[in-house]
Each structure stands twice: as C-alpha cells, then as structure tokens.
Amino acid sequence: MTPRAPGPVRQTWGMVLRNGSAVSGLALLASVLAMTLIVPAFYPADPFDIVWRPLAPPGEAPALPLGSDFLGRDVLAGIVHGGRATLAVGASAAAICVIIGIAVGAAAGFYGGLVDGGLMRIAEFFQVLPALLFAMTLVSLFGPDFVTIATAIGVVSWPPIARLTRAEFLRIRELDYVRASRAVGASDRRLIWRVILPNALPPLIVAATLTVGAAILFEAGLAFLGLGDPNAMSWGLMIGANRDFALEAWWTVTLPGLAIFLTVLGVSLVGDGLTDALDPKRHDR
Amino acid sequence: MRLAPILGRRLLGAAALIAAVLLLNFILIHLAPGDPALTIAGGMGGVTEEILRDIRRAYGLDAPLHSQLLLYTERMLSGDLGRSLFYNAPVLDLILERLGPTVLLVLTAMSVALALGTFLGVLASRRPGGVVAHFVTGVTLAGYSAPAFWVGILLLLVFSAAIPLFPVSGMYDVRADGAGLPRALDVAHHLVLPAITLAIVFLAQYSRIARASMLDVLGADYIRTARAKGLSDRAVLYRHALRNAALPVVTLAGLQFGNMLSGAVLVETVFNWPGLGLLAFESILRRDHPTVLGILFFATAMVVVANLLTDIAYRIVDPRIRAGTAATGRPR
Numbered sequence: 150m151t152p153r154a155p156g157p158v159r160q161t162w163g164m165v166l167r168n169g170s171a172v173s174g175l176a177l178l179a180s181v182l183a184m185t186l187i188v189p190a191f192y193p194a195d196p197f198d199i200v201w202r203p204l205a206p207p208g209e210a211p212a213l214p215l216g217s218d219f220l221g222r223d224v225l226a227g228i229v230h231g232g233r234a235t236l237a238v239g240a241s242a243a244a245i246c247v248i249i250g251i252a253v254g255a256a257a258g259f260y261g262g263l264v265d266g267g268l269m270r271i272a273e274f275f276q277v278l279p280a281l282l283f284a285m286t287l288v289s290l291f292g293p294d295f296v297t298i299a300t301a302i303g304v305v306s307w308p309p310i311a312r313l314t315r316a317e318f319l320r321i322r323e324l325d326y327v328r329a330s331r332a333v334g335a336s337d338r339r340l341i342w343r344v345i346l347p348n349a350l351p352p353l354i355v356a357a358t359l360t361v362g363a364a365i366l367f368e369a370g371l372a373f374l375g376l377g378d379p380n381a382m383s384w385g386l387m388i389g390a391n392r393d394f395a396l397e398a399w400w401t402v403t404l405p406g407l408a409i410f411l412t413v414l415g416v417s418l419v420g421d422g423l424t425d426a427l428d429p430k431r432h433d434r
Numbered sequence: 435m436r437l438a439p440i441l442g443r444r445l446l447g448a449a450a451l452i453a454a455v456l457l458l459n460f461i462l463i464h465l466a467p468g469d470p471a472l473t474i475a476g477g478m479g480g481v482t483e484e485i486l487r488d489i490r491r492a493y494g495l496d497a498p499l500h501s502q503l504l505l506y507t508e509r510m511l512s513g514d515l516g517r518s519l520f521y522n523a524p525v526l527d528l529i530l531e532r533l534g535p536t537v538l539l540v541l542t543a544m545s546v547a548l549a550l551g552t553f554l555g556v557l558a559s560r561r562p563g564g565v566v567a568h569f570v571t572g573v574t575l576a577g578y579s580a581p582a583f584w585v586g587i588l589l590l591l592v593f594s595a596a597i598p599l600f601p602v603s604g605m606y607d608v609r610a611d612g613a614g615l616p617r618a619l620d621v622a623h624h625l626v627l628p629a630i631t632l633a634i635v636f637l638a639q640y641s642r643i644a645r646a647s648m649l650d651v652l653g654a655d656y657i658r659t660a661r662a663k664g665l666s667d668r669a670v671l672y673r674h675a676l677r678n679a680a681l682p683v684v685t686l687a688g689l690q691f692g693n694m695l696s697g698a699v700l701v702e703t704v705f706n707w708p709g710l711g712l713l714a715f716e717s718i719l720r721r722d723h724p725t726v727l728g729i730l731f732f733a734t735a736m737v738v739v740a741n742l743l744t745d746i747a748y749r750i751v752d753p754r755i756r757a758g759t760a761a762t763g764r765p766r
Contacts, residue, residue, distance in 0.1 A: 281696035289718040292465040406584030413579040
C-alpha cells in the first residue's frame with residue numbers, strides 16, 4: 150500500500166501551524182473570543198448599570214478592578230460585554246463584503262466583455278466613495294441598527310475582493326483543466342462554483358481575513374462617533390462616550406481601545422501567516 | 435496610444451462617476467424613511483410647514499420622479515448643494531470654509547506616511563527575513579491594527595497630558611490673534627499630533643508596497659550591474675533602486691486619498707480639528723441632512739479628481755505607461 154499524501158486542507162493547516170505569526174494571531178484571537186463569548190457568563194454585571202462614583206480609577210473599589218467610567222459604570226463589564234457587538238457587526242459586515250465581492254468578481258472574470266465592463270464600473274464607483282462618510286450618511290438617514298451598520302460597512306468594502314476574485318478567475322479560466330471541464334459540457338454554474346472558485350480560494354481567504362479586521366475597525370470607528378447601536382455596549386462606544394474625560398481618566402478609553410487593537414492585531418497576524426503559508430512562491434523559504 | 439485620447443476617456447469616466455454619486459444622493463433622499471422634504475430640511479425639529487412648502491417647490495417634489503432628478507441635477511451642478519437649516523447658510527459655503535484644514539491635515543499626513551513608509555520599506559528590503567525586516571513588519575502591523583481614534587487619544591494622553599508638548603485640540607490658539615509667521619507656526623504646532631495619528635494608520639500600506647516594489651527592483655539586472663561597478667550599498671538602494679520602485683508607492687498615495695478622508699473624520703473628531711470630517715460628524719448629530727449629503731458628494735468628487743490627477747501624473751512620470759507599452763513590454 151502506498152502512503153497517501155495529506156489532503157490540501159490538512160497541508161494548508163500544517164503550514165499555518167508552522168508559521169509563527171499565524172499561531173500567535175490564532176492564540177490572540179482565541180483569547181479574545183473566550184473573553185467575549187465565555188467570560189460574560191461568569192461576569193454577568195450589566196455594562197450599562199451605574200454602580201459606583203464616576204471616574205473611579207482601577208482598584209479604588211474592590212468590585213471594580215478596571216475602575217468606572219464617566220457615569221460610574223463598570224469598565225470591566227463594558228470590556229467583557231462590549232466585544233460581542235463589535236465582533237458580530239465585524240463578522241457580518243465581512244461576510245456581506247465577501248459574498249458581494251466573490252459574486253461580482255466571479256461574474257466579471259468568468260463572463261468578461263460587457264458584464265465585466267459594467268460590473269467593474271460599479272466597483273470603481275464604490276471604491277471612490279469615502280467609505281466612512283458613506284456609512285455615516287446611511288446610518289444618519291436610516292438609523293443605527295445592526296442591519297444598517299453591517300450593510301453599510303459591507304457595501305463599501307467589497308470592491309477589493311471583487312477585483313481579486315476577477316483576477317483569479319481570468320487567470321484560472323484559461324487553464325487546461327477548466328478547458329477540459331468545459332469541453333465535456335460542464336454548465337457555467339458548475340464551472341464557476343465547482344471548478345474555478347475552489348482553486349481561486351487561497352488568496353481570497355487571505356483577503357477575507359484582512360476584511361474581518363478592517364470591518365472591526367470600521368464598526369469601532371462608527372461606534373466611537375456615536376453612530377453604533379446605542380442599545381448594545383461596544384468597545385468603540387465606550388471610547389466615544391468617555392472621550393471628553395480621557396485626559397483625567399485614561400483607563401476609560403485606553404483599555405477598550407486595547408481590546409480593539411488586540412482583536413484586529415490577532416486577525417492581521419493570522420492574515421499575514423496565511424499569506425506566507427498559502428503563497429507557493431514562499432514555500433522554499 | 436497618445437496621451438490625449440486616454441485623457442479624454444479618463445475625463446469621461448470621472449464625469450460618469452460624479453453623475454453616479456449625484457444619483458446616489460438623490461436615491462438616498464427618497465429611500466430615507468419619511469417625507470423627502472423633511473429629509474432635505476433635516477434638523478431636530480423646528481421645521482415649519484412653510485419651510486417644507488418652500489423645499490417642495492424648490493425641488494419640485496410634487497412632480498414625477500424623473501423631472502425631480504433633472505431639477506436636482508441642475509441644482510447640484512450649478513453649485514447649489516442645498517441649504518443647512520442649522521447654520522442657515524448654503525452647504526457649499528460651509529464646505530469651502532472647512533476644506534482648507536482638511537486638505538492641510540490630509541496632505542501633511544500623506545507626506546509623512548509616504549516618506550516614513552518608503553524609508554521603512556527600503557530598510558526592510560535590504561535583508562528580507564532579517565531582524566530589521568521583522569521589526570518593520572511588526573511596527574507596520576501594529577499601526578494597521580490600531581484604531582485611528584485610539585492612537586490619537588493615546589498621543590494626547592502622552593504628549594499633551596503627561597508631557598505637555600502639544601495642544602489638546604483645535605487648529606490655533608484662540609487667545610493669540612497673530613498673523614503671518616507666528617500664526618503659521620501656531621497652526622503647525624496644532625497640526626503635529628493629528629497629522630502623526632493619521633499618518634500612522636496609513637504607514638503600513640506604504641511600507642508594504644515600498645518593500646514589495648523594492649524587492650522586485652533589487653532583483654533586476656541593472657542593480658547587479660550597479661553593485662558590480664562597486665557602488666556603495668546606499669547609492670544602489672537610494673539612487674538606483676528607489677527611483678524605479680517609487681512608482682507603485684506614489685500611485686497608492688493617489689488612490690488612498692478617499693481612505694485618508696475617511697480617516698480624517700475620526701482624527702478631526704478626536705482633535706477638534708475644524709475640517710470637513712468634524713463638520714460631517716457634527717452635522718449628523720444635528721440631523722443636518724443637507725450638509726451630510728453635500729459633504730458626501732463633495733468628498734467623492736474630490737476623490738474622483740485626485741484619482742484622475744494620479745493617473746495623469748504617472749502617465750507623465752513613467753514613459754512606459756505613456757507609450758502604452760507597459761502591458762506588453764515592447765514598443766509599438
């Protein structure tokens with residue numbers, strides 16, 4: 150019996166695990182996820198509750214290890230509970246972005262011609278819109294609910310993914326195995342989804358990872374401006390609300406910002422590691 | 435291909451993009467919940483029936499949609515971006531008043547990010563995989579991952595509160611009403627922290643592109659020739675390689691203009707810098723829709739123009755693109 154080579158998923162996974170920055174990124178992300186998904190169960194304090202005097206420094210009250218904010222709310226509760234809104238919006242926005250981007254890019258690259266020209270003009274349009282200003286406008290007209298915010302972020306962020314998908318499709322659709330599938334009568338749908346897309350995935354996975362990071366930063370920015378969902382505590386909201394007191398009470402803004410920073414850093418490290426692991430040119434290194 | 439026909443096509447494309455933004459604004463006004471007249475009026479109340487009637491007449495809101503669009507286009511193209519009820523002033527005037535500070539902030543930040551990013555990229559390209567390269571990767575990754583507004587607040591905490599080197603907010607000292615050089619120095623003093631904040635966010639992208647582009651160029655034959663001639667490392671890097679590697683970096687700078695404007699919204703809010711971004715932020719809080727929509731339109735038009743200029747500039751700078759041979763690599 151000949152030993153079987155490990156499958157592509159396993160191979161990739163192995164390469165990722167041998168990559169230092171990917172592993173540290175994954176570890177960072179795992180701790181962030183644990184903090185936002187598991188810890189709240191053990192620390193059920195309501196982040197909106199006023200529990201102490203305003204702007205108490207960390208350690209003043211034994212119950213408030215990270216101090217209180219400008220209204221006397223528990224900063225630790227905010228950090229523990231504030232991750233969910235940020236991560237949920239970030240992940241949904243990234244999903245919207247990737248779905249639009251792949252659909253548009255695949256159609257443009259596969260069909261070419263007028264379809265390509267038209268779709269790329271649309272992509273160009275969304276690329277010149279200043280993303281944050283557009284999202285702010287949408288939120289101010291339609292109100293700051295979860296769906297509007299996630300859609301606003303997704304709708305302004307897809308063109309780079311679409312361009313990347315298109316480029317991959319243009320390259321792959323001329324390869325022999327695609328011509329062969331076409332010759333045996335595979336439908337367009339099969340060619341797009343089953344033949345070309347799986348082979349275009351590696352660079353798209355990297356881009357999608359980085360999109361998650363960008364979407365989290367985007368959500369944090371909107372929340373900081375007070376344009377996030379006012380009923381959900383989030384890290385950006387904490388910084389925005391305490392902004393005027395930042396110079397007297399560093400802990401109210403520094404700590405939630407650190408949470409955002411570490412989350413995005415985790416995502417970026419994973420993206421960086423994936424780039425190395427999935428780029429065939431770098432395997433010899 | 436000669437420059438003129440390409441230029442003509444680019445101009446047409448730019449005009450189409452601006453028309454599309456116009457259409458988008460129009461659609462947004464009509465999609466927003468409630469009466470379009472009320473959306474155009476904006477404001478947190480205090481809108482009288484009389485004002486609404488005036489708006490309906492001015493924008494022809496009783497007419498069919500297509501004639502409304504025509505009227506709206508006519509108004510916008512003649513420079514009438516609407517009227518802010520909060521300031522009781524034309525939106526265009528408000529925008530022009532705030533344009534200078536934003537352009538100053540964005541251009542300064544872009545220059546800093548470009549210079550520092552290129553420098554870091556060159557450093558990292560000298561020995562890929564070395565200590566310096568890793569350090570540069572770490573720094574840029576951190577810069578990219580940090581929210582701009584948080585970086586701004588941290589800088590304020592350190593360089594305004596703990597070590598009082600720079601002012602906390604605004605663009606100039608209100609107590610001093612100097613002019614000329616003292617005034618310029620005052621503005622520069624206020625500009626340092628916001629510009630650095632905005633630059634840090636974009637540093638990562640410039641240094642990455644610079645590094646990749648340098649690595650490409652450093653593999654070229656003429657670099658080997660330069661080294662073989664016995665030129666110093668520095669001369670090879672900066673005089674021979676960087677000149678050729680700079681183009682993608684400069685192109686990115688042009689294309690980054692829109693993102694810079696977005697970043698400026700956050701940075702201006704943190705530092706109370708009286709630019710377009712701060713105006714957009716304040717106008718949203720006041721539900722001043724005409725100003726918000728006007729800024730969106732104006733800012734997008736600025737990005738379109740910036741992209742157009744970048745395109746023209748690099749066609750002039752790089753003879754390969756000008757001659758239309760870049761794609762095929764051979765002369766016509």
